[in-house]
Amino acid sequence: xITDSFPPAVRVAxxxxxxxxxxxxxxxxxxxxxxxxxxxxxxxHRKGYYAAxxxxxxxxxxxxxxxxxxxxxxxxxLLYGIMKRTMxxxxxxLKNSLADAKGVEASMRAAVRGHVEFHLRRQxxxxxxxxxxxxxxPAHYKxxxxxxxxxxxxxxxxxxSGVDEGVFAAGDIKILSYAILTLCTAGAxxxxxxxxxxxxxxxxxYEDFVLKGLKDGTLKAIQRPxxx
Amino acid sequence: xITDSFPPAVRVAxxxxxxxxxxxxxxxxxxxxxxxxxxxxxxxHRKGYYAAxxxxxxxxxxxxxxxxxxxxxxxxxLLYGIMKRTMxxxxxxLKNSLADAKGVEASMRAAVRGHVEFHLRRQxxxxxxxxxxxxxxPAHYKxxxxxxxxxxxxxxxxxxSGVDEGVFAAGDIKILSYAILTLCTAGAxxxxxxxxxxxxxxxxxYEDFVLKGLKDGTLKAIQRPxxx
DNA sequence: GTCTATAGGAGGATAGAC
DNA sequence: GTCTATCCTCCTATAGAC
Numbered sequence: 001x002i003t004d005s006f007p008p009a010v011r012v013a014x015x016x017x018x019x020x021x022x023x024x025x026x027x028x029x030x031x032x033x034x035x036x037x038x039x040x041x042x043x044x045h046r047k048g049y050y051a052a053x054x055x056x057x058x059x060x061x062x063x064x065x066x067x068x069x070x071x072x073x074x075x076x077x078l079l080y081g082i083m084k085r086t087m088x089x090x091x092x093x094l095k096n097s098l099a100d101a102k103g104v105e106a107s108m109r110a111a112v113r114g115h116v117e118f119h120l121r122r123q124x125x126x127x128x129x130x131x132x133x134x135x136x137x138p139a140h141y142k143x144x145x146x147x148x149x150x151x152x153x154x155x156x157x158x159x160x161s162g163v164d165e166g167v168f169a170a171g172d173i174k175i176l177s178y179a180i181l182t183l184c185t186a187g188a189x190x191x192x193x194x195x196x197x198x199x200x201x202x203x204x205x206y207e208d209f210v211l212k213g214l215k216d217g218t219l220k221a222i223q224r225p226x227x228x
Numbered sequence: 229x230i231t232d233s234f235p236p237a238v239r240v241a242x243x244x245x246x247x248x249x250x251x252x253x254x255x256x257x258x259x260x261x262x263x264x265x266x267x268x269x270x271x272x273h274r275k276g277y278y279a280a281x282x283x284x285x286x287x288x289x290x291x292x293x294x295x296x297x298x299x300x301x302x303x304x305x306l307l308y309g310i311m312k313r314t315m316x317x318x319x320x321x322l323k324n325s326l327a328d329a330k331g332v333e334a335s336m337r338a339a340v341r342g343h344v345e346f347h348l349r350r351q352x353x354x355x356x357x358x359x360x361x362x363x364x365x366p367a368h369y370k371x372x373x374x375x376x377x378x379x380x381x382x383x384x385x386x387x388x389s390g391v392d393e394g395v396f397a398a399g400d401i402k403i404l405s406y407a408i409l410t411l412c413t414a415g416a417x418x419x420x421x422x423x424x425x426x427x428x429x430x431x432x433x434y435e436d437f438v439l440k441g442l443k444d445g446t447l448k449a450i451q452r453p454x455x456x
Numbered sequence: 457g458t459c460t461a462t463a464g465g466a467g468g469a470t471a472g473a474c
Numbered sequence: 475g476t477c478t479a480t481c482c483t484c485c486t487a488t489a490g491a492c
Contacts, residue, residue: 182414
């Protein structure tokens, strides 16, 4: 029976690059369904959604392509499942990051750090979630965009609180939220877990960069008139 | 005769959304070649490189699909031409922005402002150049990545000068350059020219945000040890 | 320069055996 | 549950007429 359902959520959080995020049973023998999902994530990330074929995904999963349709109704269902679960987990991760933070500055630091860490640790899924929206059906597109908007609103309300309390400099809240989120999201595009710097170190750099950018400093251009 | 050659460069710089960037003759009647390029830019941006078919491009250009092969050797040649010219123009634009700036802070401000303005004014091409690299042949891929690296190096040497002179806070130069560039590039993904804010206003916000982030401020996390 | 026609292949998806 | 076989559509690219 085809359900298009994905295994509940993240059970284990292990180093990036493994299939661990998808496993629902023994790490030694992932279920066929988990193998399909993990392969799809890998191929959508490496080649892109359109360039990755169902045959590719089947080959990587150790089955033949017709077998995929026993678990999923089609290629788009696979894409949507990956994106939806990534957005679900992203939101849960943010709420978790914010749980212990007291005050607006500490909250923003926690939010930025959490956002960066999630994007670096689950690089492939986040890359897909940010670059393959056009592959979704209209209904699924709307659903994922709504998830993204809900997530962004949390950052926007943090910025607004900070500005109201005088902790952050005045500025355009939407533009600032886009700036902060895209800045941190972009890490998922170039980060190499084998590189010089750890996830935590990069998250700390971003945290400082964003906080300095938000606070009062050497303002000069905000009110600059349009130039010729 | 097929040459895959693109018209020399930017002749006219008019509002985004027009075909003006591609026109080499009268704005009233673009050449077939210019129409093909402009349509390809539009479709690669809206639907993605793989999802846009040669038939789509031909239809938008007012010819039939076989006609495209009179001007271009294939679909990939079209993609590469768009990307190469975008990167050429981007580099030229940066050099032009930097020409009059004196001192490292003013230079960085000019560079950021120029980068943002170019990305917002030529949104579609920059979106393509940043998201469709996987569609290129290996040789063309290498060529475009080299152009991008050359461009990044200019920002990196600006950051390095600023740090050496004590104008900017110490930090990881590569990470900072990626942060700055992806931050500003991301504007090409969400910017709407019909929106509330002008290109110049957004560029000014980004300029301040980046400069505050680079200068000394309320450092706290750079040396933080890894957390549990 | 642009068209019609078509080659040649690949991809998503289904039917039905095992 | 997974396989083999196949359908049907769509795509890039070419051939050759006009």
